Amino acid sequence: MEVENLKEIFDQFQHLNVYESYKELSSGHINDTYLIITKTRPYFVLQRINHSVFKDVAGLINNKVAISQHIKSKLKESKKQVLDFVKSNDDNSYYKDIKGNYWSLMYYIDNSVTYETVNDIEIAYEGGKLFGEFLNLTSDFDTSQLTEVIPKFHNMSFRYSQFQSALQSAAKERLFKATETINMVTELKEEMHILQNLKESGDIKLRVTHNDTKISNALFTKDNKGLCVIDTDTVMPGIVHYDFGDAIRTICNSAAEDEANLDLVNFNFDFYKAYTRGFLEEIQSSLTDLEIKYLPLGAKTMTYIMALRFLTDYLNNDIYYKIKYEDHNLVRAKNQLKLIESFSEKIKEIQQEII
Structure with a gap:
């Protein structure tokens, strides 16, 4: 994915940040996922959902958003985190580009780590x-x-x-x-x-x-x-x-x-x-x-x-x-x-x- 395209796609969402650079995230084997680094915090996670694997991408993204909102409403005062999605400029949960690709944008959760295997x-x-x-x-x-x-x-x-x-x-x-x-x-x-x-x-x-x-x-x-x-x-x-x-x-x-x-x-x-x-x-x-x-x-x-x-x-x-x-x-x-x-x-x- 060319940098210019990522910036253009990133700017199809309702955020107030200025794009600076990106880093490809390797977790997952199906979708393309990028860390979007901006001039100020927060950073974002931009993801292209593989529509050859998932036939109803809009339904998939709506699932994710609905579940996240439900969990968020339960946590409220908790310090626990939850995936938080950014709406597109036309108020959808996703952006569909001219090639038919579906994109979603999430806030990046700072100071987090993942593990591929359990060792303790x-x-x-x-x-x-x-x-x-x-x-x-x-x-x-x-x-x-x-x-x-x-x-x-x-x-x-x-x-x-x-x-x-x-x-x-x-x-x-x-x-x-x-x-x-x-x-x-x-x-x-x-x-x-x-x-x-x-x-x-x-x-x-x-x-x-x-x-x-x-x-x-x-x-x-x-x-x-x-x-x-x-x-x-x-x-x-x-x-x-x-x-x-x-x-x-x-x-x-x-x-x-x-x-x-x-x-x-x-x-x-x-x-x-x-x-x-x-x-x-x-x-x-x-x-x-x-x-x-x-x-x-x-x-x-x-x-x-x-x-x-x-x-x-x-x-x-x-x-x-x-x-x-x-x-x-x-x-x-x-x-x-x-x-x-x-x-x-x-x-x-x-x-x-x-x-």
Whole structure:
């Protein structure tokens, strides 16, 4: 993106600052995000939303703004931060340029840091508090007001149907290589549909969910205190287990999710305890006993759904996820299934943490 274009786009929003320079921010793999440095504070974050990935960008941005305004109205006197959006010159939540690109502008949150991975218990605990607080503060938001930006994102029946279709069309060599992994996925099918069945029956209620609760989507102060949840592109109606489960999946794996040496893949119970403690401190009062009971299954289910998606992509000849070598997606699927195995070995202790 040329500097002149960024300045021009920045000036399509209602701010009183003078553009000085920019810095590209590398967090996130889908959108283009820039720190806009101005002559005076505050600075801003300008983001181009990838409309080839997200089909209803206007709906997506409106989701983000509505949720931020809702949280802001709850915090008021708190020192906690919240994403704060700047309106365009024509009073929209976004600006659409002549090429059809959608842009949003946020105030930059000063003195904040992010982490790509969790390396100590304090970050796990504070991360749990942040995402628990996000879910608690939005628990009374009317989910019918939200656009479903990625339909069927965590729908297990849909993901399993994709897997079955891939089985039918997969090359024999790939089917052979993946035989053990396919068998493991198939054996877990019934258990992995429990949460969806509870959701569809209405026994577990729909609520606002973030849907991308990796630790890099949380801001911290420089002394490791939770500050703000960010990257709300995937905010949609869901169940609490999606957010809890995906956070645990990403925080508690002792190895990278494409580590091929499965001996290195283990479930970090200490991080689980810390995250769960922080999470429940913030949200327990707005959860039902049934929701709490099934939180551990949320972690297992979200890990499984990623294993299923990696395996499906492998059987489809790697058409979705970027790969670095031929069996990369199969390695990822095995990695996630090993994490489930390690998780299951500690299930009694894991369940004790939510009682």
